[in-house]
Amino acid sequence: MSAFVVPGWPLRGGVAGSRRSRALYPHHGSAGLLRRRAFPRCTAGDVRGSYTVGRRLPSETPPPLPVPTDYVLISETAEWRRLVEHASEIDRLHLRELMQDVDRVRSLRAEYDGIYLDYSRQRVTKDTIELLFALARRARLVDKIRAMQSGAHINVTERRAVLHTALRAERNASLVVDGTDVVRDVWRVLDHVREFSERVRSGEHRGATGKPLRSVIAVGIGGSYLGPDFVHEAFRTDPEAFEAARGRHLHFLSNVDPVDIKRCTQDLSAEETLIVIVSKSFTTAETLLNARAMREWLWSEMGRSDEVVRLHMVACSSNVPMVEKFGIDPRNTFEFWDWVGGRYSVCSAVGALPLSIQYGFPTFLRFLEGARSVDANFYDVASPLAGNLPVIMGLLGVWNLSFLGYKSRALHPYAEALLKFPAHIQQVDMESNGKHVTLRGDDVDYAVGEIDFGEPGTNGQHSFFQLLHMGQTVPCDFIGFIESQYPLCIEGEPVSNADELMANFFAQPDALAYGKTAAECRAEGRPEWLIPHLVTTGNRPSLTLLLQRLDPYATGQLLALYEHRTAVQGFIWDINSFDQWGVELGKVLAKRVRKQLNESRYFGRPISEEFNASTRDLMERYLRGQVGCVFNEPFDYHRDTDTGRSPL
Numbered sequence: 001m002s003a004f005v006v007p008g009w010p011l012r013g014g015v016a017g018s019r020r021s022r023a024l025y026p027h028h029g030s031a032g033l034l035r036r037r038a039f040p041r042c043t044a045g046d047v048r049g050s051y052t053v054g055r056r057l058p059s060e061t062p063p064p065l066p067v068p069t070d071y072v073l074i075s076e077t078a079e080w081r082r083l084v085e086h087a088s089e090i091d092r093l094h095l096r097e098l099m100q101d102v103d104r105v106r107s108l109r110a111e112y113d114g115i116y117l118d119y120s121r122q123r124v125t126k127d128t129i130e131l132l133f134a135l136a137r138r139a140r141l142v143d144k145i146r147a148m149q150s151g152a153h154i155n156v157t158e159r160r161a162v163l164h165t166a167l168r169a170e171r172n173a174s175l176v177v178d179g180t181d182v183v184r185d186v187w188r189v190l191d192h193v194r195e196f197s198e199r200v201r202s203g204e205h206r207g208a209t210g211k212p213l214r215s216v217i218a219v220g221i222g223g224s225y226l227g228p229d230f231v232h233e234a235f236r237t238d239p240e241a242f243e244a245a246r247g248r249h250l251h252f253l254s255n256v257d258p259v260d261i262k263r264c265t266q267d268l269s270a271e272e273t274l275i276v277i278v279s280k281s282f283t284t285a286e287t288l289l290n291a292r293a294m295r296e297w298l299w300s301e302m303g304r305s306d307e308v309v310r311l312h313m314v315a316c317s318s319n320v321p322m323v324e325k326f327g328i329d330p331r332n333t334f335e336f337w338d339w340v341g342g343r344y345s346v347c348s349a350v351g352a353l354p355l356s357i358q359y360g361f362p363t364f365l366r367f368l369e370g371a372r373s374v375d376a377n378f379y380d381v382a383s384p385l386a387g388n389l390p391v392i393m394g395l396l397g398v399w400n401l402s403f404l405g406y407k408s409r410a411l412h413p414y415a416e417a418l419l420k421f422p423a424h425i426q427q428v429d430m431e432s433n434g435k436h437v438t439l440r441g442d443d444v445d446y447a448v449g450e451i452d453f454g455e456p457g458t459n460g461q462h463s464f465f466q467l468l469h470m471g472q473t474v475p476c477d478f479i480g481f482i483e484s485q486y487p488l489c490i491e492g493e494p495v496s497n498a499d500e501l502m503a504n505f506f507a508q509p510d511a512l513a514y515g516k517t518a519a520e521c522r523a524e525g526r527p528e529w530l531i532p533h534l535v536t537t538g539n540r541p542s543l544t545l546l547l548q549r550l551d552p553y554a555t556g557q558l559l560a561l562y563e564h565r566t567a568v569q570g571f572i573w574d575i576n577s578f579d580q581w582g583v584e585l586g587k588v589l590a591k592r593v594r595k596q597l598n599e600s601r602y603f604g605r606p607i608s609e610e611f612n613a614s615t616r617d618l619m620e621r622y623l624r625g626q627v628g629c630v631f632n633e634p635f636d637y638h639r640d641t642d643t644g645r646s647p648l
Contacts, residue, residue: 062156065439073444074572074573075445077135090404094539098125099513115545133386136572151175151182154576163182166182166339197360208307211269216250218353219277219278219294223342224287224342226343226420227351227424230346231346234552237485248357250354271301280340281322282319283322318338335349341578343428366552369553378391390560397568400475406541409450409451413480416456422455422456457504475543481546481554513538545561596608596619
């Protein structure tokens with residue numbers, strides 16, 4: 001691998017080095033001075049050093065960064081300071097007045113390939129947008145987007161490229177990274193998915209008792225589950241996808257809670273079920289425990305046979321030896337790569353395999369085409385950024401959090417088929433941008449990473465919209481469609497069901513923007529004592545996305561739009577949106593607890609003093625109140641760790 005350096009990226013400051021910590025990169029800046037931290041902190045390197053399963057050990061020296069040595073935090077630039085000053089000007093304006101300016105309203109919209117974006121209800125003026133574009137230039141946003149597209153190792157802590165867009169590249173495209181044409185590899189796996197899914201759907205590949213495999217349980221966690229599940233729900237009521245899936249069933253097993261296993265299997269016949277295990281390293285504790293549970297379920301119904309596993313279990317993994325050791329036919333292993341982060345993996349075999357078996361490979365290809373469309377918009381940085389939808393949405397996110405101080409963001413798809421979309425984007429965004437240091441390890445002194453949540457359509461209105469209208473200000477994204485997947489007209493009703501839904505879609509953004517004044521309440525004849533309870537302040541920002549119809553193509557578009565919005569925000573904030581060391585730390589600690597539960601429950605060993613008093617007391621209460629499983633031969637960490645018996 002050769003270091004990738006973007007020429008001139010990012011010259012962000014007029015001094016020869018930040019006054020902040022350079023503990024990781026002391027050579028950056030001419031002075032090379034270090035600022036001692038006021039408190040000790042577990043760094044990404046500490047976590048990486050203690051959790052190495054399926055990951056490469058860190059080098060003693062940090063990787064080359066795609067930045068020059070002349071560096072300051074983005075918050076120390078003149079462009080950032082201008083936006084801080086501008087925010088105080090915006091504080092004096094209300095959306096009630098801003099929305100009266102027709103020229104402004106019509107200038108704050110963009111359209112691309114059937115996606116209509118209206119952001120006139122954001123607390124911005126045309127000047128705000130120009131200042132945000134100036135910040136993007138100072139942050140070298142265009143160069144960073146190009147670096148991502150080229151396969152540069154922009155995930156510096158893991159020394160990896162970020163290439164989920166290659167998963168939906170056209171077959172005749174080429175992208176050589178570290179000597180390998182990754183697009184060729186992608187299509188090799190996609191062709192494998194197509195061939196296998198067609199064999200399952202046609203009945204050529206059958207189960208151990210000769211019955212066709214009509215049900216699939218996909219076993220994974222995090223991005224291995226949330227992305228495919230969101231797409232599955234979006235496809236379910238699309239007319240063409242529905243017909244392609246007739247007679248078939250797709251379930252997802254993610255939680256290690258045995259109740260999830262029961263719910264997945266209680267109405268299924270093992271003889272007609274295919275299990276897809278999704279684990280890149282094939283070492284994820286929760287996924288492998290569930291995989292073993294699925295294997296036991298199959299064996300309990302059809303006998304303890306290697307043939308049962310060979311015909312009823314397949315894997316999406318890069319660790320073929322471990323897959324084969326588990327008993328899965330290596331020919332039924334579908335590869336994905338270390339440049340695919342879990343939360344960005346739905347376009348890989350992770351989503352392709354279960355979704356293609358359920359809906360047919362052509363349906364999945366249409367989904368990839370939609371994502372590819374928005375990739376093209378995102379990567380077209382030679383054109384004015386005013387037409388780049390992910391860039392606009394990303395910059396508005398930076399504006400709302402870092403300058404206006406809104407720490408949350410709500411996603412409202414007015415389509416029941418997108419009921420799992422908010423949960424997926426919650427992971428995409430919060431796992432990506434939930435950081436506290438820059439790429440160089442400097443503490444950020446500005447807010448990054450929103451709290452994301454949401455619910456579909458009118459369900460959200462009757463759940464948490466009271467807070468959105470009268471409590472904290474939460475910027476909102478409204479997603480609507482001109483055509484319904486399932487139009488329904490009831491004779492005698494004034495409008496169709498879809499029109500009723502969309503009436504709310506059009507009304508809510510205005511209600512948030514305008515609010516309701518005391519004068520308007522008095523004009524309605526409300527008693528004076530009640531008026532304070534009825535007033536809503538308004539001035540609550542939102543943006544609106546309107547598409548023609550939710551189909552596989554539009555589903556892919558929405559996925560890519562929100563993936564790239566997240567990347568844009570990370571690029572501006574100069575954080576790494578593509579690692580997740582906080583998640584890894586939790587896994588390390590869970591291993592210690594797992595070992596302790598084993599030793600205390602089955603061998604009577606006391607809980608270690610290494611745990612704090614709170615954790616010790618909680619564990620003791622748990623162990624006293626729950627019997628646990630009765631094993632013929634419990635796993636003993638002192639005896640069995642090096643024998644090949646897996647402690648997960």
